[in-house]
Amino acid sequence: MYSNNKIAKAVRLAVMFGAGATAAVSSTSFAAEAEESAEKIEKIQVTGSRIKRADMETSSPIQVTSAEEIKVSGFTRVEDMLNTLPQIEASSTVFEANGATGRGGLDLRGLGQQRTLVLINGRRMQPGGGSSGAADVNSIPAALVQRVEVMTGGGASVYGADAVAGVVNFIMNDDFEGFKLDVNAGAYQHNNNNGYIQGLMDEAGFDYPSGSSGLDGENFGLELTIGGDFADGKGHAVAYATWKRNNELKFAARDYTSCALNATASSCGGSGNAVNPNFYISAPDAAGGFDWGNYDYVTLDSNSNFIADPDNVYNYNPVNHFMRPDEKIAIGSFVDYEINDHARPYMEFMYMRDQTKGQIAESGTFFNENYLIDYDSPLLTDGQRGYLTDTFGLGSGDQFATYIGKRNVEGGARASIIQHDSFRIVVGTEGEINDTWSYDTSMQFGSTTVDNVYINDFYGPRITEALSASGQDCSAIADCIPYEVFTYQGITPEQAKPLTGTASMVELSDQFIFSAFVTGEFDFSMPGADTPVAAVFGTEYRKEEYERIVDEVYDKGLLLGQGGPTKGLIGGYSVKELYTEFSIPLLEGKEFAEMLVVELGYRYSDYDSIGGHSTYKAAVDWTPVDDWKVRASYNRAVRAPNIGELYASQALGLWSGDDPCAGSDPSYSASQCANTGVTAAQYGNVLPSPAGQYNGFFGGNPDLEPEIADTYTLGLVGQITDEIDFSIDYWTISIEEVIGTVSEDVTISQCAETGNAAFCDNINRNAGGSLWTGTQGYIVATNLNLASRKWEGVDISAAYNTEVGGHPLSVTSMSTYMMTKEYEPLPGTPEAIYDCSGTISAKCFPQPEWRHVVNVNYDMGDLGFNAKIRYMGEVENGDYLGDATKDDYIVGSAISAQTYLDLSARYTINENVTTRLGINNIFDKEPAMTGNTMAPGAFYDQLGRYIHGSVSFAF
Structure with a gap:
């Protein structure tokens, strides 16, 4: 077995560079903490393996974020901090409002x-309330x-x-002792001086803010932690209570989001559902529909x-939430009790209630009904009657x-009011x-309930009645108020109020897990090594339900x-699993083989939905000489x-993008657009959606097959000097048989x-060639097993410590260098890869080839x-057709x-009080303006400078 000094060194290497350069503020202290812990314990368990050993870490690349790094960032939301990591x-995030x-x-x-x-502590987190089963880290x-370990490379x-x-x-940190109160606050500040966007808004006649925004988008937090021993030291308990709140911020608060840009970001666009209504008008066709x-x-x-x-469009941006208001309370506890060496029962309990509101632009008729x-x-x-006679030959009795595009500015903005209640025991x-x-x-049980109430949206049947378009005169319907949409500025709040409706839904997610495993070392070793072979054998049963x-x-x-x-939706599945791992030291203390270890893993999963499938791994961890290591691994994953x-x-919905066969000068030729269903008469006459939103037909597929993924990693870890480490x-x-949509x-x-x-x-x-007016035009994008995806890249980490x-x-x-992010939509279509x-485009989320984070920390004691x-490196515009040079904005x-x-x-200040103050994005960089068919990416800073401070009281 390795000595404790060797153990400490192995742990330090795992933290400092195998873990990918943790926060500079805490790197030295965390390494020291790891060394101290290594001296206290015989065995540790590292993310990526359930084997508990004292002499080696997993061969998988792991990035570690310490508690101190989270505090230094000033973020009160965990996802905001982790989203700054290159991986x-x-x-x-809280920056989502539409579809929040x-x-x-x-x-x-x-x-x-x-x-x-x-x-959480190596055990699966409960679903966050959606049908995907993804966790909610709120x-x-x-x-x-205590720390966050991010293991890439499959698991x-x-x-x-x-x-x-x-x-x-x-x-x-379930070993915490004492009393701690953390008080934190933060706010954003931005100088609104974007001359380009302000010029576009001047041309459009839109209002916008200028000069300093002052402090806005404030957030506040209180976090209380109490811990200590009981029963003469046999037991230990930690309890916590947190409260967090952030205030709303609308797009109107920043000049660069005060207008809805068009697809090319060259002018202020908007929606055809305008304050002054727009109309498609025709005489009825032979079937009584729109001609x-x-x-x-x-x-x-x-x-x-x-x-x-x-050009009559509505600037829908200003009223949208840039950052949603959000308030959260959470309580929980971690308790363990040692009966003896053979029985140490434990309990984890977590509860959260989160309330938020996602506000978007006012409702409208949206050219939805004929x-x-x-x-x-x-x-x-x-x-108007004269126009109908002159244009279409209509008269009395006809x-x-x-189709009407009228924005309900008289009735106020739409909003989704959401409440999450979740617990995990x-x-x-x-x-x-x-x-x-x-x-x-x-045994583990998790449950999440989501209540979602959608308010202030136009209720379709009432619009039909108010227009007397249902075959019944509005005046004959109780409480019906005519909708004066054909009168310029003729609609009053009194008319608009009864035309809106409320919708509600409840989502229920339940998860039950039974888990049991044994781990240890055999009493034998391989001929070339002294360290015994170690293994784990386990079983797990998991049931997921959603309604x-x-x-x-x-x-x-x-x-x-x-x-x-x-x-509505109701469904679920269960899975029974058996798994094992082996850690096999092959060589130890040899020339060019201080340690050579092979790791093997296998899991058999029997799903009641898709049947039985196997996953497995093989890894090699080779230390040729002290302080240098080569690691390689292969993982097979099967995702049900x-x-x-x-x-x-399966139902209609909306997607954001562009119809290249719409507009007076389509991007594609007449013959190409004919392939998509555009007739010769329609070519050049199909109106594009001003808001960049089109109809889609979405939904599930009960005949889906599981995804099959293969992950390979090859790495080098080294300590060049006592001060310099790298990996x-x-x-x-x-991934084959990718589950998704084209x-x-x-x-x-x-x-x-x-x-x-x-x-x-x-x-x-539809009959007019459109993919957005009415409900007859759409693109089918239901779930199916696609062909494949291939991601490829390099992670580089380094650490330098001196005095x-x-x-x-x-x-x-x-650092992460993304070499390949390749999509193959359907089998047998290599031309579609x-x-x-x-690249950024209508089909590509912005992916810089290079992303890196560098931390510099100087610790003077107090x-x-x-x-x-x-x-974030440069991202090429895959949809760009012009020849202009790139611009900062x-x-x-x-x-x-x-x-x-x-x-x-x-x-x-003293042993009981610590203060922190910081400014993120100190130079007030703005996110790029990408137009209404692209998302700029939430890992770019959205709101300008972020100023934060905190005080910690510990006793």
Whole structure:
């Protein structure tokens, strides 16, 4: 066995560079803590393996974020801190309003939350309330987090399904003793001086803020932790209570988000659902519908006459939430009690209630329904009747057909009010079987309830009644108030108020897990080594259940601003599993083989939904000489389709992007657009959606097969000097039978360019060639097993520790170079393969090839300073067709590389009081403006400078 000094060194290496350069503020102290812990304990368990050993760490690359780093960042939300890591792409955050879930998600490598497994103390976290089963890290108490271990390279054979991209393991400080109160606050500040966007708004006549914003988007937090021994030291308990709140911030608070840009970010665009309504008007066709062969697109002048004005759009941005208001309370406890060496029962309990509100622009009629209006309707003026006669030959007793685009500014903004209630309880027992073997058995139950009430959206049937378009006069309907949409500025709040409705749904997620495993060392070793072979044998049973209960309003899609119905859903599955791991030291203390270890793992999973499947791993950990190590691993993962992917009802919804066959000058030729369903007469006459939103047909598929993923890693870990450590790891993830949907943009482009029926059959245009007016035009994008994805990259970490002026100085860095991010939508279509590495487009989330974080920390005892540099490399615009050069603000041909500087300081007043103050993004960098068909990426700083401070009281 290794001596304790060797153990301490192994742990230090795992932390300092195998773990990928933890926070500079705490790197020295954390390494010292790890060394001290190594002297106290015989065996440790590292993320990536359930084997407990005292002489080696896992061969998998692990990044560690310490509790101190979370404090230094100033963020009160765990997901915000972790989303700054180069390995994690931003997922569900508080910056989402349209379609907000209220959850906080983590997404390793950008492979999706459903492929990232989140653990607490090595045990699976409960679902956060959605049908995907992804965890909600909002319920993690940041004050009790000891460290966060991010293991990339797969982990399905150790932890089960969902660990395709890797594992995020929150290690809680359940040994805490004493009393601690953390008080923190933060706010944003920005100088609104973006001349480019202000010029666009001046041209459009829009209002915008200028000068300093002052402090806004404030957040506050209180975190109380109490811990200590009981029963004469046999037991230990830790309890916590947290309260956090952040205030709302709207797009109107920043000049760069005060107007809705068009697709090319070259002018202020908006929605055709305008304050002054727009109309598609025709005479009814033979079937009584809208005649797309003969129609006009008009609005109203000040005398309520119909006129053509294609630039009549509504700037919907300012009223949207930039950052949602959010308030959370959480309580919990961690308790253990030692009966004897063979029985140490434990319990973990966590409860959270979170309330948030996602506000978006006012509702509207959204050209959703084809209304048949009487020529003699009292809603019309004589001038309008004259237009109907002159244009369509209509007269008294006739009807005309119309799609209406009217924004409900008189009735106020829409909002989704969301409340999460979640709890997780774990009860179990661990202990020693003998001197070399131990066991751990537990039961775990988690449950999340989500109440979602959607308010102030137009209720479709009432609009139909108020227009007398249902075949019944509004005046004959009780409480019906005519909707004066054909009168210029003729709608009052009194008219608008009764036209809105409320929809509600409840989501229920339950999870039950039984787990038991034994781990230890055999009494034999391989011929070339002294360290015994170690193993783990375990079993696990897991049951997942989900139910979404919706009211009739959601079920029938009666709210016009929802894009389609939201159906109820009920489903679940269970899985029985057996697994094992072996750690086999082959050589030890030999020339060029200080240690050579092979790790093997196997898990058999029997799902009641998809049957039995195997996952496995093989890894090599070779230490040729002291302080140098080569590590390599292979992991096979099988991800079963989740409940939403299997059972979600198929229904209409919305997608953001572009129809290249719309507009007066389409991007594709007439023959190419004909492949997508555009007729010769329609070519050049299909109106594009001003808001960049089109109809899609989405839903689950009960016939899905599981995903099969293969992950390879190859790395070198070294200690160049006593002060310099580094690691470099190449990794690749290949997934076959990918569960997902074909991007709508890919469907259109591949159909247009190749005429391939596999894509063209999923395009359904309405009679006018549109994919957004009414409900007859849409793209089918239901779940299916796609062809493949291949991700490939390199992670580089380094740490330098020295002394300056007698005080420790440390510099650490983490970098990720994304070499390949390749999508193959359907089997047999190699021409459809596209690579999103270093690219942003309508089908590619922005993926810089390079992302890195550098920390510099100087610790003077009571006073400490930290500087953090965050870098995101240039991202090319894959949809750019012009020849302009890139700009700091506008996407153009590329999003320029972004560098952020964060500064913070810590001062320990005395042994009981510590203060911290910091500024993130000190130079007030803005996110790139990408237009309405692209998302700029939430890992870019959204709101300018972030100023934060905290005080910790510990006794």
